[in-house]
Amino acid sequence: MDFDRINAPTVPSAWLDLDALDHNIKLVNNKTKSINLRLATKSIRSLDVLNYIKERSPHYIGVMSYAADESLYLLQNGFSNIICAYPTLDIDNVSKTFVYTKQGSTMVWMVDRPEHVKALNQIAAIYDEEVKICIDINMSMPIPKLYFGTKRSSLMNKKDLKKLLKFIKQCPHVKVTALMGYEAQIAGLPEHLPGKTLLAPAIRMLKKHSQKQVSQRRGSLVNWLNNQGFNLSIVNGGGSGSMDFTSSQPEITEITVGSAYYKPAYFDYMDTMHEFKPAAGFVLPVTRQPEKGVITCQGGGFIASGANGIDKDPVIHYPDGLSILTDEGFGEVQTPFAIHSSLLKNGTAAKIGDAIWCRHAKAGELCEHFNELSCYRQTNKDSSDKNVRTMTTYRGEGKCFH
Ligand SMILES: Cc1ncc(COP(=O)(O)O)c(C=O)c1O
Numbered sequence: 001m002d003f004d005r006i007n008a009p010t011v012p013s014a015w016l017d018l019d020a021l022d023h024n025i026k027l028v029n030n031k032t033k034s035i036n037l038r039l040a041t042k043s044i045r046s047l048d049v050l051n052y053i054k055e056r057s058p059h060y061i062g063v064m065s066y067a068a069d070e071s072l073y074l075l076q077n078g079f080s081n082i083i084c085a086y087p088t089l090d091i092d093n094v095s096k097t098f099v100y101t102k103q104g105s106t107m108v109w110m111v112d113r114p115e116h117v118k119a120l121n122q123i124a125a126i127y128d129e130e131v132k133i134c135i136d137i138n139m140s141m142p143i144p145k146l147y148f149g150t151k152r153s154s155l156m157n158k159k160d161l162k163k164l165l166k167f168i169k170q171c172p173h174v175k176v177t178a179l180m181g182y183e184a185q186i187a188g189l190p191e192h193l194p195g196k197t198l199l200a201p202a203i204r205m206l207k208k209h210s211q212k213q214v215s216q217r218r219g220s221l222v223n224w225l226n227n228q229g230f231n232l233s234i235v236n237g238g239g240s241g242s243m244d245f246t247s248s249q250p251e252i253t254e255i256t257v258g259s260a261y262y263k264p265a266y267f268d269y270m271d272t273m274h275e276f277k278p279a280a281g282f283v284l285p286v287t288r289q290p291e292k293g294v295i296t297c298q299g300g301g302f303i304a305s306g307a308n309g310i311d312k313d314p315v316i317h318y319p320d321g322l323s324i325l326t327d328e329g330f331g332e333v334q335t336p337f338a339i340h341s342s343l344l345k346n347g348t349a350a351k352i353g354d355a356i357w358c359r360h361a362k363a364g365e366l367c368e369h370f371n372e373l374s375c376y377r378q379t380n381k382d383s384s385d386k387n388v389r390t391m392t393t394y395r396g397e398g399k400c401f402h
Pocket of ligand 1: 237258
C-alpha cells in the first residue's frame with residue numbers, strides 16, 4: 001500500500017481505501033451471486049458508503065438496519081427496502097415510517113416475542129396500517145455444558161414458533177412476511193483469536209457441527225411455515241463470515257453482509273475472510289516522544305464493543321515494528337507505542353509528525369469516532385472517482401443510533 005497517498009494528518013482521522021473496498025465488493029458479489037444481498041448498516045454507518053456499495057452490487061435488494069430511528073433516517077434518505085434487525089419498542093419512530101410505506105417502501109420489523117408484536121400491532125391499529133414483520137429464529141447450538149451462539153431470540157423450535165404464531169393471529173395489523181435465522185456462531189465468530197489459538201480446532205469442529213444443525217433446523221422451519229400458508233417472501237440468514245455456507249442453503253432467499261466491506265481487524269482471525277483486504281481504519285499523528293523507544297500519538301480509546309479481550313484492540317497497520325504498551329493499551333485521547341529496537345538502530349523509527357495507521361477491530365464502530373472517511377486510491381485509474389475526497393459517516397451527519 002502506498003501510505004503517502006493521504007498526506008499525514010495533523011489530527012486523528014479515518015481512511016477508506018477505495019481499491020480495497022472495490023476488491024471486497026467484487027468478492028462479496030461473487031460469493032453471494034446465487035441469492036439477494038442485503039447490506040448490514042450497523043457495519044457500514046455511512047450513507048455515502050452504503051450508496052457506493054449498492055451501486056456496485058447487482059444483487060443488492062435492500063439494507064438491514066439496527067434501530068427504528070435509523071430505519072426512518074434511511075427511508076428519508078432514499079433507501080426503500082429495509083429490515084430492522086433487532087426488535088424495537090420505539091413505536092414513535094415506527095409510526096413515522098408509515099408515510100414511506102404508504103408510498104411503496106418496504107419496512108419490515110423483527111419480532112420474537114408477543115411483546116414485540118403487541119407494540120407493533122397497537123401502533124399500526126392507531127394509524128390503520130398493516131405492519132410487516134420478520135420472525136427471528138435462534139440459530140444457536142445449545143449442547144451439554146455449552147451454548148454455542150448468541151442470546152437474542154427466544155424462538156428455538158416449532159413449538160416456540162407455534163406459540164408466537166397463535167398470538168400473531170390475534171393481531172390483525174401485523175403480517176408475517178419474513179423469517180430470519182442468523183447463524184452468528186458461524187458468521188461472526190473467529191476461529192483463531194489472539195491469545196486463544198489453542199481453541200481454534202475446537203471452534204472449527206463446533207462450527208462444522210453447527211452448520212449441519214442450522215441447515216436442518218432453518219430449512220425445516222421454513223418448509224413448515226410455508227406449508228401453513230405463510231408464503232414467506234424473505235428468508236434471511238448469514239453474515240460476512242458465512243457467505244459460502246449461507247449462499248448454498250436452499251431455504252435462503254437473501255444474505256446480510258456488512259463487515260466484509262471494511263474488513264476490520266476482528267475478521268483477520270476468521271478462516272473464511274483471508275481473501276478480503278483491509279479497507280478502512282484510522283491514522284494517528286505522532287505528537288510526543290516521552291523517551292527513546294517510545295512514541296505517543298494524539299487520539300485513542302478505539303477499543304471495540306463486546307467481551308473484553310485483546311481481540312477488541314485495534315491493530316497497527318503501518319509501519320511495522322510498533323507495539324501497544326500493555327499498561328496503557330489503546331489510550332484515551334493519547335496512545336503510546338513501543339518502537340522495536342531494530343528500527344531504532346537503523347534510524348527508520350517513527351518520529352514526531354509521522355502518521356501511525358491502525359485498523360479498528362469492528363467495522364461500523366470506526367465511524368462512531370469520525371465525521372468523515374478520507375478516501376484514496378493506490379491507483380488513480382478510475383477517473384470517475386477523482387472527485388471522491390471524503391465520505392460522511394452517520395456521526396458526520398449528526399446522527400447517533402443505538
Ligand atoms: C442479524 C444480523 N445479520 C447479519 C449480521 C452480519 O453482519 P456482518 O456482515 O457485519 O458480520 C449481523 C451482525 O451482527 C446481524 O446481527
